[in-house]
Amino acid sequence: MTDTSTNENTHGLPWAGLLALAVAGFVTVLTETVPAGLLPQISNGLDVSQATAGQLVTVYAAGSMLAAIPLTALTRRWPRRPVLLVTILSVVAANAATAASPWFALTFTGRLIAGLGAGLQWAMIAGYAMRMVPEASKGRALAISMGGVPVALAVGVPVGTALGTSIGWRSTFAVMAVLGLVVTAWARAALPPSAAEAAHERVPVKRVLMQPGVAILMLTAFAFEVGHMNMYTYIASFLSSSGLQDRVDVVLLVFGIASITGLWLTGMLIDRHLRAVVLTTFAAFTAAMALLATLGSSPVTTFIAIAVWGTALGAAPTMLQAASARTVGSAMEIAQSMLVTMLNAGMAAGPLLGGALYAAQGTSPLPWTSLAVFAAVLALATATGRTAFPASTTTSDTPANSPAPQEQHADALAAPTSR
Numbered sequence: 001m002t003d004t005s006t007n008e009n010t011h012g013l014p015w016a017g018l019l020a021l022a023v024a025g026f027v028t029v030l031t032e033t034v035p036a037g038l039l040p041q042i043s044n045g046l047d048v049s050q051a052t053a054g055q056l057v058t059v060y061a062a063g064s065m066l067a068a069i070p071l072t073a074l075t076r077r078w079p080r081r082p083v084l085l086v087t088i089l090s091v092v093a094a095n096a097a098t099a100a101s102p103w104f105a106l107t108f109t110g111r112l113i114a115g116l117g118a119g120l121q122w123a124m125i126a127g128y129a130m131r132m133v134p135e136a137s138k139g140r141a142l143a144i145s146m147g148g149v150p151v152a153l154a155v156g157v158p159v160g161t162a163l164g165t166s167i168g169w170r171s172t173f174a175v176m177a178v179l180g181l182v183v184t185a186w187a188r189a190a191l192p193p194s195a196a197e198a199a200h201e202r203v204p205v206k207r208v209l210m211q212p213g214v215a216i217l218m219l220t221a222f223a224f225e226v227g228h229m230n231m232y233t234y235i236a237s238f239l240s241s242s243g244l245q246d247r248v249d250v251v252l253l254v255f256g257i258a259s260i261t262g263l264w265l266t267g268m269l270i271d272r273h274l275r276a277v278v279l280t281t282f283a284a285f286t287a288a289m290a291l292l293a294t295l296g297s298s299p300v301t302t303f304i305a306i307a308v309w310g311t312a313l314g315a316a317p318t319m320l321q322a323a324s325a326r327t328v329g330s331a332m333e334i335a336q337s338m339l340v341t342m343l344n345a346g347m348a349a350g351p352l353l354g355g356a357l358y359a360a361q362g363t364s365p366l367p368w369t370s371l372a373v374f375a376a377v378l379a380l381a382t383a384t385g386r387t388a389f390p391a392s393t394t395t396s397d398t399p400a401n402s403p404a405p406q407e408q409h410a411d412a413l414a415a416p417t418s419r
Contacts, residue, residue: 063115
């Protein structure tokens with residue numbers, strides 16, 4: 001794939017384009033999560049139950065999970081910037097429809113379409129960001145482009161909920177639609193053109209999955225999200241054991257700030273120390289769950305565990321995306337689409353697992369279960385993950401199992417050497 005990006009710019013990062021990607025991600029995550037804080041208002045406005053209104057969150061995530069791989073494969077032959085802009089506009093359309101729709105069915109359909117666009121967008125952002133910079137800066141560029149996610153989770157949802165309370169839920173979605181239009185114009189102006197993949201560069205999806213390390217990476221991504229969501233979904237209920245049930249907002253703020261810190265640290269370290277970042281992150285997840293499992297009745301210990309957990313979460317998506325791109329080289333977007341699918345599958349499975357445990361025994365088994373999951377993930381990454389999680393995101397060699405030279409992009413990340 002050739003493009004006219006700033007790949008050769010060694011004097012600084014293309015901040016305007018990278019921040020445009022970050023804000024696009026911010027709007028997309030906000031669109032996905034804001035309904036969770038506005039369910040009473042939405043259910044009253046559309047004359048449905050809160051349980052039914054909650055399906056607006058579910059259908060968005062389901063659309064992302066189901067669409068990522070097929071839409072990425074389908075659009076590989078099209079220029080990338082227009083495709084990315086369409087994904088942003090799909091989110092704009094969904095928010096506009098939600099703001100104006102008098103019917104739940106119309107709102108539901110709009111959310112489904114936005115979810116489809118979001119799945120494709122997440123598969124594209126990483127590759128677009130890394131094609132804009134030199135090899136040695138790819139990890140940092142990825143961290144910047146993903147910055148909108150923890151910001152949306154940390155401050156976006158509370159602010160969106162507050163706006164919904166003060167100006168109404170429809171106006172909140174209208175504001176997000178306008179913000180999406182602004183981001184679309186920004187991205188159109190700031191992002192360099194990026195050509196479609198040439199026919200000989202399109203590595204089949206099955207072949208991508210069969211590359212060394214990819215299966216381990218996808219299993220790790222799924223398990224990580226299960227371990228996280230198993231606990232995070234029921235964090236408000238779990239906090240009652242430490243007497244913090246009335247300070248959920250403070251706990252989540254600490255979590256969000258820690259996530260932003262984790263993302264910043266990841267951006268500083270990931271290009272040269274990818275494997276170390278991966279192992280440290282999974283060790284931090286494991287330690288946080290161990291603290292919550294054994295000392296979760298202590299408010300001080302709970303806050304420490306939440307901060308460690310949030311820092312690890314800030315690192316996790318970026319390091320998984322960097323490892324994915326590093327592992328598959330020219331098939332970067334297909335691998336990212338697989339990663340999006342596995343993460344969304346884990347996001348669906350984690351609450352189901354936690355819900356079953358919660359219904360049976362309350363919140364006490366939740367941190368122990370997540371501890372077991374993260375310990376297993378850490379062991380897997382340590383013992384067998386060198387092909388999935390190499391030492392760095394840069395390379396000076398070309399492996400024997402990488403795509404043939406004529407199948408590689410001129411600007412792609414090389415696949416790892418078997419170790």
